[in-house]
Amino acid sequence: xxxxxxxxxxxxxxxxxxxxxxxxxxxxxxxxxxxxxxxxxxxxxxxxxxxxxxxxxxxxxxxxxxxxxxxxxxxxxxxxxxxxxxxxxxxxxxxxxxxxxxxxxxxxxxxxxxxxxxxxxxxxxxxxxxxxxxxxxxxxxxxxxxxxxxxxxxxxxxxxxxxxxxxxxxxxxxxxxxxxxxxxxxxxxxxxxxxxxxxxxxxxxxxxxxxxxxxxxxxxxxxxxxxxxxxxxxxxxxxxxxxxxxxxxxxxxxxxxxxxxxxxxxxxxxxxxxxxxxxxxxxxxxxxxxxxxxxxxxxxxxxxxxxxxxxxxxxxxxxxxxxxxxxxxxxxxxxxxxxxxxxxxxxxxxxxxxxxxxxxxxxxxxxxxxxxxxxxxxxxxxxxxxxxxxxxxxxxxxxxxxxxxxxxxxxxxxxxxxxxxxxxxxxxxxxxxxxxxxxxxxxxxxxxxxxxxxxxxxxxxxxxxxxxxxxxxxxxxxxxxxxxxxxxxxxxxxxxxxxxxxxxxxxxxxxxxxxxxxxxxxxxxxxxxxxxxxxxxxxxxxxxxxxxxxxxxxxxxxxxxxxxxxxxxxxxxxxxxxxxxxxxxxxxxxxxxxxxxxxxxxxxxxxxxxxxxxxxxxxxxxxxxxxxxxxxxxxxxxxxxxxxxxxxxxxxxxxxxxxxxxxxxxxxxxxxxxxxxxxxxxxxxxxxxxxxxxxxxxxxxxxxxxxxxxxxxxxxxxxxxxxxxxxxxxxxxxxxxxxxxxxxxxxxxxxxxxxxxxxxxxxxxxxxxxxxxxxxxxxxxxxxxxxx
Amino acid sequence: xxxxxxxxxxxxxxxxxxxxxxxxxxxxxxxxxxxxxxxxxxxxxxxxxxxxxxxxxxxxxxxxxxxxxxxxxxxxxxxxxxxxxxxxxxxxxxxxxxxxxxxxxxxxxxxxxxxxxxxxxxxxxxxxxxxxxxxxxxxxxxxxxxxxxxxxxxxxxxxxxxxxxxxxxxxxx
Ligand code: FES
Ligand code: FES
Numbered sequence: 017x018x019x020x021x022x023x024x025x026x027x028x029x030x031x032x033x034x035x036x037x038x039x040x041x042x043x044x045x046x047x048x049x050x051x052x053x054x055x056x057x058x059x060x061x062x063x064x065x066x067x068x069x070x071x072x073x074x075x076x077x078x079x080x081x082x083x084x085x086x087x088x089x090x091x092x093x094x095x096x097x098x099x100x101x102x103x104x105x106x107x108x109x110x111x112x113x114x115x116x117x118x119x120x121x122x123x124x125x126x127x128x129x130x131x132x133x134x135x136x137x138x139x140x141x142x143x144x145x146x147x148x149x150x151x152x153x154x155x156x157x158x159x160x161x162x163x164x165x166x167x168x169x170x171x172x173x174x175x176x177x178x179x180x181x182x183x184x185x186x187x188x189x190x191x192x193x194x195x196x197x198x199x200x201x202x203x204x205x206x207x208x209x210x211x212x213x214x215x216x217x218x219x220x221x222x223x224x225x226x227x228x229x230x231x232x233x234x235x236x237x238x239x240x241x242x243x244x245x246x247x248x249x250x251x252x253x254x255x256x257x258x259x260x261x262x263x264x265x266x267x268x269x270x271x272x273x274x275x276x277x278x279x280x281x282x283x284x285x286x287x288x289x290x291x292x293x294x295x296x297x298x299x300x301x302x303x304x305x306x307x308x309x310x311x312x313x314x315x316x317x318x319x320x321x322x323x324x325x326x327x328x329x330x331x332x333x334x335x336x337x338x339x340x341x342x343x344x345x346x347x348x349x350x351x352x353x354x355x356x357x358x359x360x361x362x363x364x365x366x367x368x369x370x371x372x373x374x375x376x377x378x379x380x381x382x383x384x385x386x387x388x389x390x391x392x393x394x395x396x397x398x399x400x401x402x403x404x405x406x407x408x409x410x411x412x413x414x415x416x417x418x419x420x421x422x423x424x425x426x427x428x429x430x431x432x433x434x435x436x437x438x439x440x441x442x443x444x445x446x447x448x449x450x451x452x453x454x455x456x457x458x459x460x461x462x463x464x465x466x467x468x469x470x471x472x473x474x475x476x477x478x479x480x481x482x483x484x485x486x487x488x489x490x491x492x493x494x495x496x497x498x499x500x501x502x503x504x505x506x507x508x509x510x511x512x513x514x515x516x517x518x519x520x521x522x523x524x525x526x527x528x529x530x531x532x533x534x535x536x537x538x539x540x541x542x543x544x545x546x547x548x549x550x551x552x553x554x555x556x557x558x559x560x561x562x563x564x565x566x567x568x569x570x571x572x573x574x575x576x577x578x579x580x581x582x583x584x585x586x587x588x589x590x591x592x593x594x595x596x597x598x599x600x601x602x603x604x605x606x607x608x609x610x611x612x613x614x615x616x617x618x619x620x621x622x623x624x625x626x627x628x629x630x631x632x633x634x635x636x637x638x639x640x641x642x643x644x645x646x647x648x649x650x651x652x653x654x655x656x657x658x659x660x661x662x663x664x665x666x667x668x669x670x671x672x673x674x675x676x677x678x679x680x681x682x683x684x685x686x687x688x689x690x691x692x693x694x695x696x697x698x699x700x701x702x703x704x705x706x707x708x709x710x711x712x713x714x715x716x717x718x719x720x721x722x723x724x725x726x727x728x729x730x731x732x733x734x735x736x737x738x739x740x741x742x743x744x745x746x747x748x749x750x751x752x753x754x755x756x757x758x759x760x761x762x763x764x765x766x767x768x769x770x771x772x773x774x775x776x777x778x779x780x781x782x783x784x785x786x787x788x789x790x791x792x793x794x795x796x797x798x799x800x801x802x803x804x
Numbered sequence: 805x806x807x808x809x810x811x812x813x814x815x816x817x818x819x820x821x822x823x824x825x826x827x828x829x830x831x832x833x834x835x836x837x838x839x840x841x842x843x844x845x846x847x848x849x850x851x852x853x854x855x856x857x858x859x860x861x862x863x864x865x866x867x868x869x870x871x872x873x874x875x876x877x878x879x880x881x882x883x884x885x886x887x888x889x890x891x892x893x894x895x896x897x898x899x900x901x902x903x904x905x906x907x908x909x910x911x912x913x914x915x916x917x918x919x920x921x922x923x924x925x926x927x928x929x930x931x932x933x934x935x936x937x938x939x940x941x942x943x944x945x946x947x948x949x950x951x952x953x954x955x956x957x958x959x960x961x962x963x964x965x966x967x968x969x970x971x972x973x974x975x976x977x
Contacts, residue, residue: 034904037839037879044838268905521903698943722848
């Protein structure tokens, strides 16, 4: 058994249980005496509840209990919260509409929670739910983002204009001046389409109350079980933290949608005490469509000002963001601090101003979805760059190179201080891999087949590892964004790592163990990673925003530093040398300049036996914890190049090739990192070509199943050509930048830039489905232009 | 309530069930074979794929009663005890999974593709054949690689000449 090094594409430790069907997801857990919950959901987008009559339903077979907002109020449960306070342009706090786990006076979107039926069998619960008589006073829907602020209908009676907040970032006056001096201005109207995350495992929860100890356990599909416990304790008030254990076992994908604290898990935990039984809920896919937090949904006007040499002078952006019916857990941070600070992209832009309106509608809440704000920003800037280059008659790659940030650190006018990068290097490398030189030939070849070919760039930047805590606190975050770790060395020398990060596909059980193997010189098989249980791991902030490498692993490094320091002290006694002379390398403690050494396992054993060192000086045992707070965001960046071929007969776009060159800093496991990029690209291509959540005028979700909401399938995608460049991140000990969201951020503008290149018109909305492309071609394409 | 009897992973399984019980519910809730997953309610995602008398089916779309007297293989019954099936091994080797939720269905579907199309599978064919299985994590890149390699590994060790045999079948099949 050998040591695994950082940088090796070691195979995943967690895979065995998944490929043999032994994964344990929440729905795979069956608790003794468990009852089943089914949620009666609002069929209306907007209605006042006059009354709920549960008498007939309660009498039906198998029904254990039916609970509504009334019981919730009886037990004085608090509302679900939004944990990021935005102050508006007038310095006033954002307007947060009340968000009870079960509706009180009103329902505000189709799928909103009206009542929960708890029964012996799920089918019995469903049957009984159908027998509940709810008398609704149906109100007009506010289904469209564009008109929501002018609507006479208020989603929350107390919030005028359906406006959660108006917010801005940047220097308006300086930006104004930049535009006054501009020789050329490129303007775009952009709709960033609404998406439904659709992790393949639907959300699920089991609440269980132990009356003997007056304590709750909640199994839930969460990316951040500690945050869920904190919210359910401190705000909802289900139980004090030490009486509530939250376990997030294997979780089947999250992409942001499992960060949030939802009504269903809240109700399962709360109801388990009321009914004296474990209460289990597993969402079906239709419920996921209706009630998982959606993503994106922006309407934006963006303008780019340039001088006569094509140097960017300023950027002005106005965005209206859909918040849905309630402010979900982190919703307010997405179109603000995770969006506007990224608008500078990879470019040196002297003046930027972004104004954002966050608007309520009678639709499902909108919150973070893979990339969260950063894909929206990247779409704005990367579409502008491409269109501006075309308007100026400059090659889009050259235009980007002309405006790249070249000196680091670089302070943008919108908060961010980019620490390091080499944008030119990733663009050059991507152009080489994509054989951009040969594109003309390929385009002619396509033309001979009657097809249109286009090439699009996306030079993205993202900000990961949101930090430092003091800074995000000053911007309104309700929590710090550090991470914790504990390294427990057992007497026989194997190691358990307890982390506040949560793995739901990212492969932490492998990469975190890889780090420990490399550092302590023990085989990776001797390292176990423990996560996702508030009883085992003291606290943690969870996994989202590509933070587990840059922040989570940095915490492990800090704890390992402490382990090494203590182990050296113990080794110094065992080797009868001064601690200053002890060196640690490849699992051996050695007295410098001698061949006297002792291995890690022996030191571990001695730490626990404690016979050979004075315990008045050194405590027995070998276990250390650490909290790590980053000093800056990290800034992964890169270039993706998409080549498309379009069939003008059908409007169907085929991704002919995809090249991704990313700078993630130091890469722990390239196999896993590439996998993260692949998945991100697929989601980004999904947004660009096929995915769209759509509500009709009455606020009914029209895309409520996989029959109506197109998910990318194997045939929709090519194999990807991958490459890395590397600039080490200076702000964390491992030099990691993060990779989880890059693909989803980079992909949409690359696709649309390629399609617009092929069609010769910029008027291509997302998703560019065959019928959309076909219609665009009819309206603006070569044939239409010829007819003019 | 009716009694249903079938062979699951080589063993006889029998239970008294509500007639509306789906095969996937029977497997998960009666037999506690939770490796078979439910990812949708419209027969679209393939997370529930199992083999019924040797053919891949979506077990969310089959009533347990319809499987009366049939042989069912789930992910738990693939390969031999202590020995991974070559397709399982290929998914691990080629990082064909991330969160693992679609994986059992993907592997069962992949084995079925090999049974129908043999050991040499083109990328185009694999992508086309995976039409009924959705993965949200991997972008399919590594799944496609895994299926191609797994298919090759399923060829009988001596059959380098490519006789069209598709290698390992489980006892139940
Ligand atoms: S659960 Fe059977 S196809 Fe989705
Ligand atoms: S690995 Fe997560 S859905 Fe496929």
